[in-house]
Amino acid sequence: MTSSDETLYDQATADALRDRAGTNLVGGHDGRGLRIGIACGRFNGGITLRLLDAALATLRECGVDTADIIVAWAPGAFELPLLARGFAMSARPVDAVITLGAVIRGDTGHYDVVAGECARGVQDVQLMTGVPVVFGVLTTNTVAQALERSLPDDTNKGRESALTALEMATILREGSFSR
Secondary structure, eight states: OOGGGGGGHHHHHHHHHHGGOOOOOOOOOTTTOOEEEEEETTTHHHHHHHHHHHHHHHHHHTTTTGGGGEEEEESSGHHHHHHHHHHHHSSSSSSEEEEEEEEEEEESSHHHHHHHHHHHHHHHHHHOOOOEEEEEEEESSHHHHHHHOOOOSTTTTHHHHHHHHHHHHHHHHHTTTOO
């Protein structure tokens, strides 16, 4: 991923533009009362467990009740969209789904198929159901990169995915968007 100072979101500029729209919706990280589903891949499960640990800690820090967090395990990343769909379309649907896993490039083209189809499936589920489905699946070239993105600190992508899920769930509620 590449980035520069010119591509960073600047809150001061956003605040200056606020008066130029009738309504501005910004999601938050208050998870009280939200139900969150987490779909995890067992393949490369050592990485997934690190992502899950950070996601669970973040959800709890943000007020999501433990009883409102449901974790389900799939064999791998390719199967995560189906679990996400199950969460979103259940009799008691969740407010957001987090998908967690790791697809690490190998010597064959299998990586491209699994990573691409998982991402497409996650996007399809959220567009079809109106439930936010966060793509927290690492797609890395090496195990070292996956380990770096799942460190037990604020850079952990499981933490980032949990915050994104809360932000999307709260903005959809705030805007009274219907499903």
